[in-house]
Amino acid sequence: MQQSVTARGPIGARARHSRSPAIWLLLPTLVSMVGLVVYPLARGFYTSLTTSFFLSNQAVFAGFKNYAILLHNPVFWMVVWHGLVWTAGVVLGQLIFGFVGALILNQPIWGQAIFQSVTFIPWIMPGVAAGLLWSLMYDPTFGLVGNLQHFWGFSSIAYLSNVHTSMAAVVVAAIWKGTPFTILMMLAGLQTVDTAVTEAARIDGASWFKVIRHAVIPQVAPVVRTTALFITVWTFNYFDMIYVMTNGGPVNSTQIFPTYVYQLAFGQLDYGLGTAAGILSLVVVGIIAALFIFELARQGALD
Amino acid sequence: MGAAAILKKGGQYLGIILLLAFFVTPLAWMVSTSFKSAAEIYTANGPFFPTHWTLKNYQVAFAAGLGRMFVNSTIVAVSTTVVSLLFAVLSSYAVSRLIFRGRRMILVSMILSQLIPLSVLIVPIYQIMARLNLLDQFPSLVIAYLTFSIPVAVWFLRSFFLSVSPEIEEAARVDGCSLFQAFMRVVIPLIVPGLAATGIYVFVTVWQELMFAITFLTTPAKYTLPAGVILFIGQHGTNYGAVMAAATVMSIPPSVLFLLMQKRLISGFASAGGIK
Structure with a gap:
C-alpha cells in the first residue's frame, strides 16, 4: 500500500499540495462506510456471540455457542452445499451462455443494436418481477414451461415444489436473468480483440473453432476472469429470486446463505444464530474476495 | 455470395x-x-397471446396500491441516488486524481465492502435503525442503501474521471482557478454523462431492492414496489394476472433508463471490471 505515495504521471507534480483536500473530499464517504459497514459488521459479530430470548431485548453473551449449534446442524451443511451448487450452476451457465451469445452478437448484422438492447432487459428488470414471472412459468397447469412440454408430448411436473427439481429450476431462472450482463461484458472484451491475430490464424488455415480457442479466448481471458468474479459474488449473495420463487423450500432444497440467514434472523427472530450464519458465509466470500483483489491488482486496475 | x-x-x-x-x-x-x-x-395450454385484451389486471393491481408503491419507490430511489452521487463524486475524484497516502487502501476497501453479503449487515443495521426510531420510514431505507450505492458509484465515476485528461485541469489551475473552481467549472461538466450513467445504475439497483424493504417497512402505505408486490399483491394467492401486471409496471422504469444510457453504462462496467 505504501507505494501509492509515489508520484506518477502528470498529476504527480501536484501531489504535495493535494494531501489536505483529499481527506475533506473523502470524509462523507468514509464516515458513511464506517457507520454503515465497519460498525455494523463489528456489532453483528458481537450479536453472533449472544443468545437473545424471543420478544425480549436482553441478549446474553454466549461465546461461540451459536457457531457450535450451526456446525452441528445438518441443515447448515445443506445450505453450504446448496450455496456452492447454486453459485457454480448459475456462474457456469452464465459464462458459457454469455460467451456464445457474445460471439453471435459480435458479428456485424442487421438489427444488432436492437437485439443487444432487448436481450439486456432480463438483467435490468427487478429480481422480484423476474421471480414472479418464473414462478408462473413453472406452474404445472398454467405455466409456459408445462405448455411447451405438453406441446412436444411430455407431461409436466411442478418443478418448484419438487425437491429433486427445485434447485435446477431456480438455477435456470437465474441464468436467464443474469446472462445478459455476461454477454455485454464479453462483447466489450471481444471488441478489444486484436483482429490482426485472428485474421492471421484464419489465413494460416485454422478452423473457426481453433481461431476461437487459440486466438480469441486467450485475449478475452482477463475480461472473463473479472466477470466471473463479479457474478460469483453477486450470485452467492443473491436473495431476491429464490426468496420469491421458493423461499428456500421445499424442505430447504433451495436454501442458500442469504435466505437461510434471513429466515433465522427475521423468521425465527434469532438474531444471534442468524448473524452467526452470516459471518460464516463471509468466510466463503473472503476466499472469493482474495481472488478478486489479486485479479484486479494484476490487471493494474488499482493503480 | x-x-x-x-x-x-x-x-x-x-x-x-x-x-x-x-x-x-x-x-x-x-x-x-x-x-x-x-x-x-387459468386454462391449461392456453394461448400465448390474449384473444381478448383486457386492462382488468392493471385495475386490480392499482386498486391494491400499485400506484402508491410506485411513488414510494421513486421517492426512495431518487433520494438514495442524489445522496450517493453527492458523496461519491467527491471521494471518487479524490481517489482518481489526487495522490495521497492510503489511496490504494481506500480503493480496495470499496471493493471489499461490496463483497460483504447484505444478509450479514441487515441485522445490525436493523437494530441501529430501531434505536434511531427510523424503522418504517423512508430515511432508514435510504441510509441502508448507501452501504452498496456509494462504493459502486465511486468505482463507476472513477472510470469517467480517469477519462478526463489532467492537462485540462492543470490549464485551468494555471489560469488562476482554485482546486475547487477547476473541479466545478472544468471537471464536473466533462463528466456529466458519467454522472448520469452512474445515477441510473444506482437508481436501478435501489429500485429493485427487496430484503431491507420487507424488513424495515411495516405500514402497507409505505411499501416500495418490490416489498408491496410481494407482501400485498402476491398475497392475493395466485392472481397471476394482477401479479404479471405489477411485474410489468415495475420493470418499465429500469428498462427505459437502461435503453437511454446503454453505451455509457456498459463502459462504466467495463472499466470498473478492468477492461480498458
Whole structure:
C-alpha cells in the first residue's frame, strides 16, 4: 500500500499540495462506510456471540455457542452445499451462455443494436418481477414451461415444489436473468480483440473453432476472469429470486446463505444464530474476495 | 455470395433467433399474460397471446396500491441516488486524481465492502435503525442503501474521471482557478454523462431492492414496489394476472433508463471490471 505515495504521471507534480483536500473530499464517504459497514459488521459479530430470548431485548453473551449449534446442524451443511451448487450452476451457465451469445452478437448484422438492447432487459428488470414471472412459468397447469412440454408430448411436473427439481429450476431462472450482463461484458472484451491475430490464424488455415480457442479466448481471458468474479459474488449473495420463487423450500432444497440467514434472523427472530450464519458465509466470500483483489491488482486496475 | 457465406449468415441468424427466443419469450409472456382475462390465464395450454385484451389486471393491481408503491419507490430511489452521487463524486475524484497516502487502501476497501453479503449487515443495521426510531420510514431505507450505492458509484465515476485528461485541469489551475473552481467549472461538466450513467445504475439497483424493504417497512402505505408486490399483491394467492401486471409496471422504469444510457453504462462496467 505504501507505494501509492509515489508520484506518477502528470498529476504527480501536484501531489504535495493535494494531501489536505483529499481527506475533506473523502470524509462523507468514509464516515458513511464506517457507520454503515465497519460498525455494523463489528456489532453483528458481537450479536453472533449472544443468545437473545424471543420478544425480549436482553441478549446474553454466549461465546461461540451459536457457531457450535450451526456446525452441528445438518441443515447448515445443506445450505453450504446448496450455496456452492447454486453459485457454480448459475456462474457456469452464465459464462458459457454469455460467451456464445457474445460471439453471435459480435458479428456485424442487421438489427444488432436492437437485439443487444432487448436481450439486456432480463438483467435490468427487478429480481422480484423476474421471480414472479418464473414462478408462473413453472406452474404445472398454467405455466409456459408445462405448455411447451405438453406441446412436444411430455407431461409436466411442478418443478418448484419438487425437491429433486427445485434447485435446477431456480438455477435456470437465474441464468436467464443474469446472462445478459455476461454477454455485454464479453462483447466489450471481444471488441478489444486484436483482429490482426485472428485474421492471421484464419489465413494460416485454422478452423473457426481453433481461431476461437487459440486466438480469441486467450485475449478475452482477463475480461472473463473479472466477470466471473463479479457474478460469483453477486450470485452467492443473491436473495431476491429464490426468496420469491421458493423461499428456500421445499424442505430447504433451495436454501442458500442469504435466505437461510434471513429466515433465522427475521423468521425465527434469532438474531444471534442468524448473524452467526452470516459471518460464516463471509468466510466463503473472503476466499472469493482474495481472488478478486489479486485479479484486479494484476490487471493494474488499482493503480 | 458463395454457398459457404450464405450458410454462415444463415447460421448466424439462427443463433440470434435462438438467443432472442430464450431471452424474449418469458418477457413477452409476462406482458401478454398481464393483458389476459382470468378465464384465459387459468386454462391449461392456453394461448400465448390474449384473444381478448383486457386492462382488468392493471385495475386490480392499482386498486391494491400499485400506484402508491410506485411513488414510494421513486421517492426512495431518487433520494438514495442524489445522496450517493453527492458523496461519491467527491471521494471518487479524490481517489482518481489526487495522490495521497492510503489511496490504494481506500480503493480496495470499496471493493471489499461490496463483497460483504447484505444478509450479514441487515441485522445490525436493523437494530441501529430501531434505536434511531427510523424503522418504517423512508430515511432508514435510504441510509441502508448507501452501504452498496456509494462504493459502486465511486468505482463507476472513477472510470469517467480517469477519462478526463489532467492537462485540462492543470490549464485551468494555471489560469488562476482554485482546486475547487477547476473541479466545478472544468471537471464536473466533462463528466456529466458519467454522472448520469452512474445515477441510473444506482437508481436501478435501489429500485429493485427487496430484503431491507420487507424488513424495515411495516405500514402497507409505505411499501416500495418490490416489498408491496410481494407482501400485498402476491398475497392475493395466485392472481397471476394482477401479479404479471405489477411485474410489468415495475420493470418499465429500469428498462427505459437502461435503453437511454446503454453505451455509457456498459463502459462504466467495463472499466470498473478492468477492461480498458
